[in-house]
Amino acid sequence: MALQVYTASLLKEGLVAYLCLEDGASSWTSDIRGATAGDGDLLETLKIAAEKAERDNLIIAPYVVDVLEAENGWKATTKREQIRADGPTIALPRDASAASTTDEGRKAA
Amino acid sequence: MYQYSEQDHQLLLERVEQFRGQVQRRLKGQLSEDEFKHQRLRNGLYLQLHAYMLRVAIPYGLLSAEQMRTLAHIARKYDKGYGHFSTRQNIQYNWPKLEDVPNILDDLAAVEMHAIQTSGNCIRNTTSDPLAGVARDEVEDPRPYCELIRQWSTFHPEFNFLPRKFKIAVTGAVGDRAAVAVHDIGLKLIQGPDGENGFEVYVGGGLGRTPMIGKLIRKYLPKEDMLTYLEAILRVYNQLGRRDNLYKARIKILVHETGEEKFRKLIEAEWQQIKATGLYLREQDIERIKGFFKDPDYQELPDTDADFENLLLSDPEFGRWADKNIDQHKQSGYRIVYLSLKSVNQPPGDVTADQMDAIADLADKYSLGQIRTTHRQNLVLSDVQLKDLVPLWQELKALDLATPNYNHLTDIISCPGLDFCALATARSIPISQAITERFDNYDFINDLGDLSINISGCINACGHHHVANIGILGVNKKGEEVYQLTLGGSAREDASIGKIIGPAFGADQIVDAIGDVLGVYLENREDPEETFLTAYRRLGQAPFKEKLYG
Numbered sequence: 104m105a106l107q108v109y110t111a112s113l114l115k116e117g118l119v120a121y122l123c124l125e126d127g128a129s130s131w132t133s134d135i136r137g138a139t140a141g142d143g144d145l146l147e148t149l150k151i152a153a154e155k156a157e158r159d160n161l162i163i164a165p166y167v168v169d170v171l172e173a174e175n176g177w178k179a180t181t182k183r184e185q186i187r188a189d190g191p192t193i194a195l196p197r198d199a200s201a202a203s204t205t206d207e208g209r210k211a212a
Numbered sequence: 213m214y215q216y217s218e219q220d221h222q223l224l225l226e227r228v229e230q231f232r233g234q235v236q237r238r239l240k241g242q243l244s245e246d247e248f249k250h251q252r253l254r255n256g257l258y259l260q261l262h263a264y265m266l267r268v269a270i271p272y273g274l275l276s277a278e279q280m281r282t283l284a285h286i287a288r289k290y291d292k293g294y295g296h297f298s299t300r301q302n303i304q305y306n307w308p309k310l311e312d313v314p315n316i317l318d319d320l321a322a323v324e325m326h327a328i329q330t331s332g333n334c335i336r337n338t339t340s341d342p343l344a345g346v347a348r349d350e351v352e353d354p355r356p357y358c359e360l361i362r363q364w365s366t367f368h369p370e371f372n373f374l375p376r377k378f379k380i381a382v383t384g385a386v387g388d389r390a391a392v393a394v395h396d397i398g399l400k401l402i403q404g405p406d407g408e409n410g411f412e413v414y415v416g417g418g419l420g421r422t423p424m425i426g427k428l429i430r431k432y433l434p435k436e437d438m439l440t441y442l443e444a445i446l447r448v449y450n451q452l453g454r455r456d457n458l459y460k461a462r463i464k465i466l467v468h469e470t471g472e473e474k475f476r477k478l479i480e481a482e483w484q485q486i487k488a489t490g491l492y493l494r495e496q497d498i499e500r501i502k503g504f505f506k507d508p509d510y511q512e513l514p515d516t517d518a519d520f521e522n523l524l525l526s527d528p529e530f531g532r533w534a535d536k537n538i539d540q541h542k543q544s545g546y547r548i549v550y551l552s553l554k555s556v557n558q559p560p561g562d563v564t565a566d567q568m569d570a571i572a573d574l575a576d577k578y579s580l581g582q583i584r585t586t587h588r589q590n591l592v593l594s595d596v597q598l599k600d601l602v603p604l605w606q607e608l609k610a611l612d613l614a615t616p617n618y619n620h621l622t623d624i625i626s627c628p629g630l631d632f633c634a635l636a637t638a639r640s641i642p643i644s645q646a647i648t649e650r651f652d653n654y655d656f657i658n659d660l661g662d663l664s665i666n667i668s669g670c671i672n673a674c675g676h677h678h679v680a681n682i683g684i685l686g687v688n689k690k691g692e693e694v695y696q697l698t699l700g701g702s703a704r705e706d707a708s709i710g711k712i713i714g715p716a717f718g719a720d721q722i723v724d725a726i727g728d729v730l731g732v733y734l735e736n737r738e739d740p741e742e743t744f745l746t747a748y749r750r751l752g753q754a755p756f757k758e759k760l761y762g
């Protein structure tokens with residue numbers, strides 16, 4: 104059985120976020136690699152934290168994603184979730200005039 | 213172009229302020245997502261795979277230069293510097309922040325635009341012929357009727373919660389450039405038996421998981437009765453449409469299950485009740501709206517221009533563009549120009565903020581300050597003088613908007629697919645890009661002639677794959693993205709739904725498969741005049757199947 108992480112969208116920005124739990128404190132990161140993955144009791148704790156974040160209006164639409172361990176951390180198992188984690192697989196259109204405001208995929212938005 | 217009344221302005225501003233309040237309450241936690249979701253969708257704001265997505269309505273695809281500049285400004289200030297023009301002639305922004313949306317809507321309202329009824333189970337933006345008012349094959353300009361429908365359907369209280377979304381398209385020409393056959397209602401202006409213009413009324417067309425061609429429910433509807441008849445159709449649908457099953461909720465299923473004849477009778481019966489109500493359009497009502505769409509003051513010009521003709525002879529690159537991306541205009545000395553949003557460098561339908569600004573400037577300079585969006589995700593400058601074609605082409609080339617491919621192989625319709633869409637089962641943009649790159653050869657594209665390829669990233673069929681000559685549907689098969697080919701569809705006046713040719717192809721095989729299909733056509737066509745579609749209809753699936761699956 105694969106481990107799972109919690110993902111959601113940030114209410115204000117709409118951007119993708121993953122739940123991290125450290126020493127009982129929860130936070131949301133845009134990087135799936137640094138998310139907290141678990142099953143069993145840990146997953147239950149993650150669920151409670153995600154539901155609280157939803158009630159606190161930090162995030163919307165939380166759900167779980169299957170992950171496997173990759174070189175630098177967790178990686179989603181499905182294509183959909185890989186694309187959701189990494190951003191569109193195509194180059195976004197961009198103007199030369201906008202070149203100075205660098206855009207590392209969606210993460211910098 | 214239609215100009216808002218004082219009341220229209222007021223209504224829109226009130227709506228923006230209302231939404232601003234809702235957003236503020238949501239951000240403060242006074243509204244839950246369940247409560248708010250409905251309100252944001254009512255204002256065109258979806259949640260997609262990576263971010264929110266805002267869909268802005270472009271009524272019947274008509275934009276002023278000023279509106280285009282506002283779209284550019286929004287892309288630059290609130291989004292990632294680009295927008296996506298959709299097959300429904302609207303524009304979508306893929307990255308707005310919730311807190312910015314009220315300001316975006318404010319900016320839109322200032323130029324008489326909004327995102328109302330671009331989502332949800334209501335009457336959506338009415339689409340039309342991008343060549344309305346300038347096409348040579350036009351019976352009558354459809355835009356005044358689109359505008360009347362817009363006014364009738366916007367905030368129509370009875371039709372705010374239909375069983376499902378509802379899309380209306382209107383064309384006034386012989387050639388169908390608005391895909392009226394695959395809309396919930398398609399209206400086609402024709403000359404009636406008494407010499408007066410009226411409508412053919414098609415009902416129950418649609419795509420999605422059950423694609424259907426609309427049925428001709430009324431052969432001739434007097435113009436004055438347009439709204440009463442639409443009201444009758446919508447009322448019957450609202451009462452009888454399948455609210456119990458999402459997949460059966462569109463009007464196409466109601467028409468199909470009821471049967472054409474019985475459905476026609478239901479509409480006629482309802483119509484008799486409301487025929488004489490206030491929705492009956494008097495001559496003066498129609499004339500008033502027509503006043504907004506009068507012909508501009510065209511100059512009397514010869515239909516030749518020396519510079520244009522010289523360059524046609526001396527510069528093959530210009531010749532290629534002129535051959536593909538220019539159309540005849542009803543007025544001597546003018547031409548219609550297609551701006552291709554299908555270069556190898558950008559996803560189909562995408563335009564950057566700088567490009568939008570430049571297009572607005574070009575519209576002001578060369579085309580009476582207006583731009584149209586098309587069902588095939590391109591743009592049109594509708595009123596360009598012959599003498600301006602050369603400088604316009606030079607500027608379009610510099611903007612990468614002059615790929616000579618209109619209605620040809622690489623003029624691909626593509627939905628956002630799995631790169632953006634939360635409902636997707638596979639990516640569509642990379643496939644369109646791979647096809648465009650592989651066949652980026654003018655002579656080959658030119659030799660193939662008139663041809664459409666459309667791609668959807670799931671069965672919802674936003675990319676209209678069912679009605680492409682060559683349709684591609686991305687599906688997820690055991691975790692792999694694979695692509696199903698359908699052949700023989702058409703979205704035009706000879707509309708038809710394509711047929712699946714066989715088992716799906718892998719992402720690494722689909723471009724080769726397209727190459728094989730094109731090869732079979734080239735080998736078997738009677739002569740270069742026989743289009744892909746005509747050849748396919750003559751040959752049937754067999755030779756294509758044989759080549760693809762051996």
Ligand code: HEM
Nearest residue numbers: 258265298299300418419420421462627628633672673674
């Ligand atoms: C937020 C992204 C989108 C979502 C969630 C979405 C959702 C859907 C769904 C669920 C359907 C099927 C409706 C049915 O069969 O009853 C549909 C159909 C359709 N959508 Fe989209 N869509 C999206 C983006 C787009 C885009 C970008 C375009 C234009 C390129 C588009 C144009 C259409 C069209 C033309 C149809 C088929 C016509 C019809 O039968 O309604 N959609 N869409």
Ligand code: SF4
Nearest residue numbers: 627633636669670674
């Ligand atoms: S066809 Fe499917 S993948 Fe494409 S935009 Fe529509 S819902 Fe999304």
